[in-house]
Amino acid sequence: MGALTIHFHPMIPVRLEHVTKKFGSQIALDDVSLTIQAGEVFFLLGPSGCGKSTLLRLIAGLHQPTSGRIYFGDRDVTSIGTEHRNAVMCFQSYALWPHMDARQNIRFGLEIRKIDRTEADRRVEQVIQLVQLGPFAHKKPNEMSGGQQQRVALARALVVKPDCLLLDEPLSNLDAKLRLEMRTEIRRICRASGLTAIYVTHDQKEALSIADRMAVLNFGKIEQIGRPQELYLKPRNRFVAHFMGETNFIDGIVRGMKDSLIEVQTSVGNILAGYCPEPIQSGDRVVVSVRPETIRFGPAPSHSSLNAFAASVHDTIYLGEMAQHVVSLGTGPSLELKAFELNPKRVARDGAVEQTTIRIDPEDVVVLKN
Ligand code: ATP
Numbered sequence: 001m002g003a004l005t006i007h008f009h010p011m012i013p014v015r016l017e018h019v020t021k022k023f024g025s026q027i028a029l030d031d032v033s034l035t036i037q038a039g040e041v042f043f044l045l046g047p048s049g050c051g052k053s054t055l056l057r058l059i060a061g062l063h064q065p066t067s068g069r070i071y072f073g074d075r076d077v078t079s080i081g082t083e084h085r086n087a088v089m090c091f092q093s094y095a096l097w098p099h100m101d102a103r104q105n106i107r108f109g110l111e112i113r114k115i116d117r118t119e120a121d122r123r124v125e126q127v128i129q130l131v132q133l134g135p136f137a138h139k140k141p142n143e144m145s146g147g148q149q150q151r152v153a154l155a156r157a158l159v160v161k162p163d164c165l166l167l168d169e170p171l172s173n174l175d176a177k178l179r180l181e182m183r184t185e186i187r188r189i190c191r192a193s194g195l196t197a198i199y200v201t202h203d204q205k206e207a208l209s210i211a212d213r214m215a216v217l218n219f220g221k222i223e224q225i226g227r228p229q230e231l232y233l234k235p236r237n238r239f240v241a242h243f244m245g246e247t248n249f250i251d252g253i254v255r256g257m258k259d260s261l262i263e264v265q266t267s268v269g270n271i272l273a274g275y276c277p278e279p280i281q282s283g284d285r286v287v288v289s290v291r292p293e294t295i296r297f298g299p300a301p302s303h304s305s306l307n308a309f310a311a312s313v314h315d316t317i318y319l320g321e322m323a324q325h326v327v328s329l330g331t332g333p334s335l336e337l338k339a340f341e342l343n344p345k346r347v348a349r350d351g352a353v354e355q356t357t358i359r360i361d362p363e364d365v366v367v368l369k370n
Helices: 052-060 102-112 117-130 146-158 176-193 204-210 228-233 238-244
Strands: 014-023 026-036 041-045 067-072 087-090 164-168 196-201 213-218 221-226 248-258 261-266 269-273 285-290 295-297 308-318 322-329 335-342 354-360 365-368
Touching: 014 052, 026 052, 026 067, 026 221, 041 052, 041 176, 041 204, 052 087, 052 164, 052 196, 087 146, 102 117, 102 146, 117 146, 117 176, 146 176, 164 176, 176 204, 196 204, 204 228, 204 238, 213 228, 213 238, 221 228, 221 238, 228 238, 238 248, 238 285, 238 365, 248 269, 248 335, 261 285, 269 365, 295 335, 308 335, 322 354
Parallel strands: 041 196, 041 213, 087 164, 164 196
Antiparallel strands: 014 026, 014 067, 213 221, 248 261, 248 285, 261 269, 285 365, 295 354, 308 322, 308 354, 322 335
């Protein structure tokens, strides 16, 4: 792919200070403060209605905050209209002109801005090269695939040299295979253009695979900000743990510390955990979060019996490279957990049950208070 790097702009940070947005009595965003670093690919992630599009629109200048301030670098843009803000928005519907070919679509914004012809030619060719549209530049939108149209929309946004690029679910109209391909492409294009990019999605895999950092929103508030691995492995609360990927929650009561691990009593025995995002003490009611892919099968190595449990595999969804099992622990009222196995050797189907042992590394167990 080559290491094409085109720095169009001085990179700028985007800062929100105590931003609230109300629509009538509806609070869409509730006192949000956030700094997106210069040149960062930052994701806003959350369920439908959590306020992520509202936040993006506030940055674009398409909405005014009810209170709070927004800065591009040192410039307070809170009351500056969208046309003077130099933030471009790339929507899920690409909104390309059907009668213009790709090159004309890309060039259009420069003509409106009355950019000199030679400079416009140079910039158009530069972004066509950046988004790798060369062979399709003469095609009209209806002659291009969804992925190619997406590239035109990105090129059209980049060619005007924005201070920041705002992407609202840009991949949602593409089929699954193309989405995967464009994930890598969008990251490459953002990196190569050196722009501050803010990207809205409800798809946590998209965020995990592209983001430098991300914020998870819920009911207009930020639940957690961090790098993808931080949010996945060290969620601050139950909402983030659940939203970032599949997990098993097991209720328990903290019993104390054991060799710098937290010991939690549960209905299937004591579970040792390596991480809790907040201070806890004996007697606290908690949930233990165990991701399905961290559960291992088979007896523990002789030197360690930490977090090893007798289990029965009840049901399996076989997917080739992996299997999704339902396993039961305990003899009394049993606890069911979901467990993923790569290169699967066991398949429990049609009432067959396999007795086994499962193990969970304490370092993979997170204790959450809420
Ligand atoms: P989705 O993923 O479904 O697009 P979202 O996280 O982007 O959701 P927003 O569109 O930001 O959520 O909406 C946040 C809240 O504000 C919702 O309750 C929504 O109904 C409300 N809202 C958004 N825009 C308006 C508007 N123009 N007028 C009234 N209410 C609005």
